[in-house]
Amino acid sequence: MKYIKQILHFIIFILSFNIQSCFVLKEMTGTNIDEIQFSKARQAKIHEIQLNSLEKLAARLQKSNQMATEDISFTVSRDFLSKIIKQYIGTSGWLDKDTRFTIEKTELTLQNGSGIASFSIQAFNSFYKVEVDLVMDCLMNFRIDTTDIFIEIEPFNIIPVVKTGLILSGTEEIISNLIKINLHNIGRNLPNLKLPVEMKDTILVKSANMVVADKINMIINSPERNISYNFKIKEILILEEGVYFSLSVDKVGVR
């Protein structure tokens, strides 16, 4: 009796490990819905973000449209942003000592109001011998700090990609969840990318020196001077075509 109890406890322990992922329930329902569900859920989340961003952008433009009157405007095209995130294709790293990941593919979706960078990631956990494919969707935000422009990447969606005809096993799902947490942490702590654009706040007017040997002989000198000014950001707008920065120039002085 004692041994039967012990065996029963052991079986329950193993079952609970699998039940934890609803593996049994999924088999019982007889439906293989993970692939479609994940894909639809991802689309829905992206639609929510797009709608929210569009509403904010429309409100801003209706309230005060700076685009026609800005002193200086600067546009970073969608192609350029694509080039930036394509630099991540083929890069590999470690989530932990057992889990290596590779970024297989990147995709940029730029809509009016929002920019989403999507990374297709393959992760392999050598301890459990589990390979998981994931898609990490990140919001792209832009900010200017003094004279530098930064791109911030913020993961908002990490979902497993289920191979067609299959469902995630319990172990795969557990590993997938751990990988998601690690990826999310890396994504959130990713240093901002500084765009290689320098916006100086001074213009150097170089000195000039000339000798005139003509009707009146003379030496003409003008000293080096700096025209200084302040940049003020009026707008940062994410549009379908690219990211648009509008700036005003004021507090002009000469040193």
Place this chain on the structure above:
Amino acid sequence: MKLLIIIPFLFLISCSKPEFYSIEQSEYIINSSRPKIDSLNLLINKLKGNISPERDLSIKIRNQVLNKLLRTFAFNRNDDISITFQQTKPVFSENKSTIGINYTNLVNIDTGGLKLDIKSLAVDKLLNRNLYATIELEGSGQVSVSGKYAGIPASASPKIDLYLKEPVVFDMQITPQNTLSIKPLSKKVILKSKISLKLLQWEIPIYKEIPLEITELLKPIEFPLSIKSDILFPLPTQTIGDNKIEMVPYIIETRDCIINSTDNALDVRFNVSFQKK
């Protein structure tokens, strides 16, 4: 008894609310948001106007900004340029004859100096790669002169006035250092001078027009927006450890630059390529 409690509990906690929307929930969100997204896009496309970045990066600088900067530069001080007169022999002479005796009145500049003020420097228009501006300079001072009048040597310190007002054309280019350079095109501009001479009984204004090469008077100005030659990319690190990210240097090259002027604004566009260092 314990088993009867544990098993359902395990089912409850493990089969709890799913993390993702159900298919029905997702489809509802997608279908209901689609028309709103479309109508907001229509509105925004009307408000934003025509934006067509033909290149990776484009910068537009309005005429009003250039004039704001140049105006401040011109008005900042009234001793923008210093002139030092060097010996000029003669600056003026005239041959005379009195009762059959020929003589020459002449005046030399010995020394002197003055300050020229940039009264205005304004952009008139922008067209393609050219910037059309007008520069106006003015200044007064004294010059030490010596000479002879009717054979009698004399010296004086008459007033000298200088004036220049000329249109200047600048060419705009992207330099190898990836900056926007605005450089005057070669041209002779005329600096007009008037010496109000009073030497003994000799009182005459002496007018001279002095040609100056504008490229020596005005040096190229480099504009504030530039592209750096390198960038640090935050990439996943190849080694296991606490640091998951490393900053990797890339070289940047700009190419296919277009400089144009539209709607009274300067338009600069170029492509950028990245290469790991």
